[in-house]
Amino acid sequence: MVNDMGTREALASDDAPLVTAKHGTAAGQSDTVVASAVTINRPAAELYAFWRDFANLATFMENVERVDALDDTRSRWVVKAPAGKTVEWVSRVTEEAADRLIAWEAEADAEVPNSGRVEFRDAGARGTVVTATIAYDPPAGFIGKVVAKMFQREPAIQARRDLRRFKQLMETGEIATSARTLKQLEEQD
Amino acid sequence: MRALAWHGKHDVRVDTVDDPEILNPRDAIIKVTSTAICGSDLHLYDGYIPTMMAGDILGHEFMGEVVETGPKSTLKKGQRVVVPFTMACGSCYHCGKHQYSACDNALPADNQDIAQELYGQPMSGLFGYSHMTGGYAGGQAEYVRVPFSDVGPIVIPDGIEDEKVLFLSDILPTGWMAAENAGIEPGDIVAVWGCGPVGLFAVQSAFLMGADRVIAIDHFPHRLELAKRFGAETINFEESATYEALMLMTGGIGPDAVIDAVGLEAHGFFVDNVIDQIKASTFLGTDRIHSIRQAILACRKGGRVSMPAVYGGFVDKFPLGAFMEKGLTLRTGQTHVQHYMPGLLNAIVEGKIDTTFLISHTLPLEEAPKGYQMFHDNQNEVTKVVLKPGLALAAE
Numbered sequence: 001m002v003n004d005m006g007t008r009e010a011l012a013s014d015d016a017p018l019v020t021a022k023h024g025t026a027a028g029q030s031d032t033v034v035a036s037a038v039t040i041n042r043p044a045a046e047l048y049a050f051w052r053d054f055a056n057l058a059t060f061m062e063n064v065e066r067v068d069a070l071d072d073t074r075s076r077w078v079v080k081a082p083a084g085k086t087v088e089w090v091s092r093v094t095e096e097a098a099d100r101l102i103a104w105e106a107e108a109d110a111e112v113p114n115s116g117r118v119e120f121r122d123a124g125a126r127g128t129v130v131t132a133t134i135a136y137d138p139p140a141g142f143i144g145k146v147v148a149k150m151f152q153r154e155p156a157i158q159a160r161r162d163l164r165r166f167k168q169l170m171e172t173g174e175i176a177t178s179a180r181t182l183k184q185l186e187e188q189d
Numbered sequence: 190m191r192a193l194a195w196h197g198k199h200d201v202r203v204d205t206v207d208d209p210e211i212l213n214p215r216d217a218i219i220k221v222t223s224t225a226i227c228g229s230d231l232h233l234y235d236g237y238i239p240t241m242m243a244g245d246i247l248g249h250e251f252m253g254e255v256v257e258t259g260p261k262s263t264l265k266k267g268q269r270v271v272v273p274f275t276m277a278c279g280s281c282y283h284c285g286k287h288q289y290s291a292c293d294n295a296l297p298a299d300n301q302d303i304a305q306e307l308y309g310q311p312m313s314g315l316f317g318y319s320h321m322t323g324g325y326a327g328g329q330a331e332y333v334r335v336p337f338s339d340v341g342p343i344v345i346p347d348g349i350e351d352e353k354v355l356f357l358s359d360i361l362p363t364g365w366m367a368a369e370n371a372g373i374e375p376g377d378i379v380a381v382w383g384c385g386p387v388g389l390f391a392v393q394s395a396f397l398m399g400a401d402r403v404i405a406i407d408h409f410p411h412r413l414e415l416a417k418r419f420g421a422e423t424i425n426f427e428e429s430a431t432y433e434a435l436m437l438m439t440g441g442i443g444p445d446a447v448i449d450a451v452g453l454e455a456h457g458f459f460v461d462n463v464i465d466q467i468k469a470s471t472f473l474g475t476d477r478i479h480s481i482r483q484a485i486l487a488c489r490k491g492g493r494v495s496m497p498a499v500y501g502g503f504v505d506k507f508p509l510g511a512f513m514e515k516g517l518t519l520r521t522g523q524t525h526v527q528h529y530m531p532g533l534l535n536a537i538v539e540g541k542i543d544t545t546f547l548i549s550h551t552l553p554l555e556e557a558p559k560g561y562q563m564f565h566d567n568q569n570e571v572t573k574v575v576l577k578p579g580l581a582l583a584a585e
Contacts, residue, residue, distance in 0.1 A: 041282050126282055157302060164298035172278040172337070173261065174213040176297045176314065178324040180246075180334055181207045 019133065033135045036159040040167045041127035044120040045099045047170060051118060052102055054091075060165035060175065062158070077106075087111060113137045130166070134159055191578070192246045192330030193557040198236035199565075201247065201558050209326065209334035214261035217338035219272060223351040224251035224328045226557075226564050226574045227274075227359060228385045229499050233319070234561050240303060240320040248576075249274035249316040250358040251328025252351060255338075263339040270342035272328065272335055273526035274359040276314040279340035289313065290523035295337065296323045312523060329557055331578045343530045346538070353537055355575065356386070356544045362529035364390020364450075367497035368398055370520035371446035375399035380435060380444035380487060381421070382480040384412035386547055386573060387497050388450035392421045393542060395448075404438060406431055409569040415546065435487045443489035449498045451480035485511050496521035547573040553580040 019035040040047060050056050054067040054075045065078045065086055073093040081087050089110035095103040095117075105115040114136035121129045168175050179185035194204045209218055227250050232238050252271040255264045264270065276295035277284050283291040292313035296304070301311035303321045314336075317327015326333065335342060345354050364387045371379060371391075379395045381388050384407035395403050396419065405416035406424045413423040424434050435444060481496060485508050488494055494517050512519070536542045549572045552560050560574040 039282065041280065041285070160305075161298040161302070164301060167281075168278075168294045168298065171280045172215070172294050174215060176278075176295055176323075176336065177212055178297050178300065178314070178326070179212055180209045180326045182210050182212065183207070185212050 032137070033133065034156045034159050035131065035133040036156060036163050037129060037131040038163040038167050039123055039126050039129050040170050042170045044122050044128040047128055047130060047166075048099045048102070048120050050170065051166075052096070060169050061162045062165070074107075075104075089114075130163065132159055132163055190331035191554060192326070193248065193554065193576075194243075195233060195241055195245045195247055196243050199234060199562075201234065201561050203555055203557055204244070206244075206246070206330075209332050211257055211259045212334065213336060214259045215337050215339050216259040217255055217262045217264045217335045217342070218257035219251070219253040219270065219328075219333045219335050219342070220256045221251050221253040221328055221331060221333060221578050222269075223253070223355050224248050224330075224554075224576050224578075225355060225358075226250075226329070226560055226576070228387070229318070230561070231565055232499065234565060238319050238321075242320060242324075245317070245319070245324070246326040246330050247317040248327035248329030249318055250355065250360065251316070251333065252345070252355050252358065253328075253333070255342075256332070258338070261339060264342060264344075269345045269347075271345060271354050271357045271530070272316070272333070273341045273343075273357075273362075273530065274316055274318075275341075275523055275526050276316070276323070276325070276337055277340055277527055278337050279527075284340070287525055287528040289525040289527040300324055315523075329554065329576055331554070341527055343534060345534075349538065352545045352548055352575070354534065354544075356390075356547070357526075357530050357533055357537075359524065359526065360386040361390050361533055361542070361544055362526045363387045363497050363524040364392075365394045365529055365533060366522075366524050367391040367448050367450060367495050368394035368400075370493075370495035370497070370522075371395065371448055372493045372495075372518070372520075373398040373400050373446055376401045377445040378402045378404065378439050379446045379448065380404045380406065380484070381416075381448045381450055382406045382484055383450035383498070384409065384416045385450060385568075388412075388448070389415055389419070389547065390542075390544075391448050391450055391495075391497070392416050392419050395446075396420055397536075397541065400446075404435065404444065411569045412572065415572070418546070431483060432487050439489070443487050443492065445489055446493040446495065447484035447488045448495045449481045449484045451498050482506070482508055485515075485517065488515065488517055490515045492517055494519040497524070548575050550574045551580070552576055554578040 019033050054069055058064045058066045063080045065080050068076045070076055074090055076088060076090050079087050089106045091104045091106050094105050099120060101119050103117040106113055116134045118132045123129045165175050177185055179188055190208045191203050192206050193201055195201055230247055233241060255266050255268045255270060258264050275290040277289035277292040278294040281293040283293060290313050295314035296311050300320055300323050304311035314323030314325055316325050368391050373379060373395055377400045379400045381391050384405050392403050392405055403421040404424060405421040406426055407413050408425055408427040413425060417423055424431055485494060552574060554576045557576050560576060564571045564574050
């Protein structure tokens with residue numbers, strides 16, 4: 001599981017978020033942990049509601065093909081893989097607090113052990129600070145390649161890009177594209 | 190459609206490409222009636238701007254007729270509009286503060302990485318100006334897809350010809366914001382480096398804001414002549430020593446405000462500039478900055494520095510000591526076009542600002558490559574090239 005980014009270990013000598021630590025692993029385990037924050041000019045309740053409907057995640061997460069809700073806390077994630085293939089796992093909500101927090105974790109048999117946490121904090125006139133933290137344990141081989149693609153070479157980049165698209169969708173009602181034609185737009189997907 | 194595409198340094202061509210389509214709800218498609226080549230397009234032409242790709246359609250100064258609208262566009266078919274070169278969503282924090290060129294959302298998410306690394310935070314998207322600014326197709330074309338068409342484009346009343354309002358897209362608001370950033374107070378002496386369109390509009394704007402005297406600096410006689418027409422005193426830096434002249438013209442005080450409207454391709458055969466050129470050609474430094482350096486040295490103590498000029502990367506030998514010791518203030522940035530458009534349109538309609546004097550050449554879009562070459566080779570006489578997609582090729 002991922003630590004709450006805002007909470008510091010007693011040993012920490014500064015107030016910077018844990019994942020920015022230069023030495024050691026932020027979560028205290030072998031997982032790769034990435035975090036990204038974005039401020040969105042919309043109320044926390046609206047952002048929370050959109051995210052909690054996991055099917056919506058595919059609209060702004062580039063490599064997520066679709067997420068199907070299985071029941072109130074479990075959902076099946078279908079993630080794009082090279083050569084038109086997909087990888088799937090079932091995630092379970094592990095913690096939630098209305099309008100503030102959603103945490104989830106892939107079930108034990110997942111090929112790619114991973115977990116995530118998104119927090120929504122009211123930022124007054126600026127809207128809501130959304131902080132997403134993702135942890136995963138990348139395996140070797142084909143699945144490792146899928147994970148590498150999903151999170152790009154620099155894992156933080158994909159999380160940052162996905163959050164930017166979330167912000168665009170919530171603030172403007174659309175996701176910016178520089179495509180000129182429908183064909184170009186489809187090729188970018 | 191036909192469109193002017195970049196293929197490499199000093200290689201632009203009019204290609205046939207697919208027409209643009211409505212892709213997002215707030216989009217509109219504009220049929221271009223007039224589009225101009227900007228001085229900053231020459232930075233692309235000369236290969237100074239990174240992240241260009243062969244086939245990129247150029248042009249960020251354009252206007253035209255609305256021919257198609259997305260379901261959330263507020264424009265109507267048949268309206269004539271001028272389109273700001275900076276795209277802005279209108280709903281993010283920065284748009285709320287009218288800092289439109291800092292819009293969070295107009296740049297596609299993947300294109301934001303480069304600017305995030307280079308500048309710390311990405312800026313807004315621009316039409317036709319490299320992939321770092323979004324990779325959006327530009328306006329030197331028959332048709333353009335205009336995102337966020339409910340925020341940017343300004344509707345032009347009937348009866349006002351293109352030539353009077355086309356420059357609302359970039360250079361007029363840029364010149365105006367340059368003067369505003371100079372914090373001009375009544376009685377000020379303002380010095381402007383560069384008498385290109387932005388510099389000339391800054392001269393006009395500075396007087397409208399109450400400057401007592403404006404001193405314009407360039408080496409092209411024709412451009413200095415235009416500055417003089419608006420009431421500026423002039424310094425030709427090839428004939429006179431600029432710093433010494435400014436000290437004598439300001440009683441040893443220096444100008445109260447200085448405006449650098451030159452940017453990263455500063456001309457002139459000065460020792461420090463030559464070193465910059467050597468460094469640029471050996472990739473040791475990106476930007477040649479003689480004008481901003483000289484402006485800072487000349488500026489009076491406690492004065493204001495305004496920098497509308499385009500800089501892209503890193504510079505060295507920036508006179509940080511003079512800047513600090515004299516307690517100067519620097520204001521700069523890409524233009525918040527949407528903020529200035531309505532007021533400047535009024536000023537044009539009321540006859541307070543003239544923009545048509547700038548246009549030296551009008552060509553069909555098909556002759557755009559010739560326009561680039563002319564503009565590049567003869568900046569004395571070629572002050573502004575306007576391209577018209579609807580204009581027939583001249584009979585040979």
